[in-house]
Amino acid sequence: MRWPAAVLLVLLGGGAVALQAVHERRGGPPASASENLLYVRSPEAMRRLALSYDALLADLYWIRAVQHYGGTRLSTDPRKQYDLLYPLLDLTTSLDPRFNLAYLLGAIFLSEEPPGGPGRPDLAIHLLEKGLRAQPEKWEFAQWTGFVHYWWRQDYEEAAAWFGRAAKLPGAPSWLTLVAATTLAQGGSRASSRALWQDIARTADQEWSRNAAQHRLRQLDAMDQLDQLRAAVTVYRDRTGTPPDGWEDLRRAGYLRGMPVDPAGVPYRLVDGAVSLDPGSPLNPLPTEPARLR
Secondary structure, eight states: OOHHHHHHHHHHHHHHHHHHHHHHHSOSSOOOTTTSOOSOOOHHHHHHHTTTOHHHHHHHHHHHHHHHHHHHHHOOOTTOOOTTHHHHHHHHHHHOTTOHHHHHHHHHHHHSOTTSSOOOHHHHHHHHHHHHHHOTTOHHHHHHHHHIIIIISOOHHHHHHHHHHHHTSTTOOTHHHHHHHHHHHHTTOHHHHHHHHHHHHHHOSSHHHHHHHHHHHHHHHHHHHHHHHHHHHHHHHHHHSSOOSSHHHHHHTTSOSSOOBOTTSOBOEEETTEEEOOTTOTTOSOOOOOGGGO
16 A cells, blocks of 8 residues: 555655756756755655655665766866755765765765865765764775875874774774874875775775776876976976977977876876876866975
C-alpha cells in the first residue's frame, strides 16, 4: 500500500530538482544566494517527508549536487556562485548518513579555490566531521580532513593531528603514522606534498581518489616546471638586458628545446617576461604555497 506514496515522493523530489534546473537554465538575473532556492532546505523536514525512501532521495540530491557543482564550474559567468553546494550535500548526507562518496568527493568540491569551486575548506571539514559522527571508525574521513587542513588551509599542525587520528582507526594504512610525523616536521614543502599524494595514488581503492591524487601530482609538477622556466627567463634577462618576447627567443638562446607545455599538455604562457599557466589549463588554480617556501 506504500507504492503510491513512493511514486508521489519521487515525483515531488524529481519535480523540485527539475524546477531548480529550469530556473538555472532560463535567462534573467544571475543566481545569487537569495535567488538560488532549495525547495526543501531542512534535512529534518526532508527526512519526515521521505518515509522509508530516504536513500532514494539521497541519490536525487547527490545528483543535483554534482550537476550544480559541474554546471557552475563550467559557467562563464564571472559572478558564478556555488551557494547551493553545501545545502545539497548536507541534505544528501542527512538522508543517507552512510553515503561515503558524498562526504569525500563533496569535501573536495567545497575546498576547491575559485573559480574551480567555492573555496570553503571550513565547510568541507564540517561535512567530513559530520561523516565521522555518523561513522566514528571511518578512517578515510579523518584522513581527508587532514588533507583539507594540509592542502587548502595550510595548517600543518592540525593536518598532522588528523593524520595521526586516522592512523589509529581500524583498517587505516600503516603509512599514515609516518605521514603524520613528516607533516609535523616538513609540512608545506613540495617534497612532503608529493609524498602524500603519491601514497594516495598508490594505495587508494577508488578511482576518484586516485584521479584526485594524480591531478595534485600534476599540479606539483607544473609548479616545478614554472620555477625552471622563470629561472631561464631571469638568466636571459640578465644576459641580454631585456626579457624574452616569447619562447622562441629562449629556444634560440639554447635555454629550451621546444614549446614548453604543462603536464596537462597545454602550452605555458610568457607575457612581458612573466611565466604562468594558460588560463584554459585544467591544472588551474595551482595551490598557494606558504610564504616561507616561496
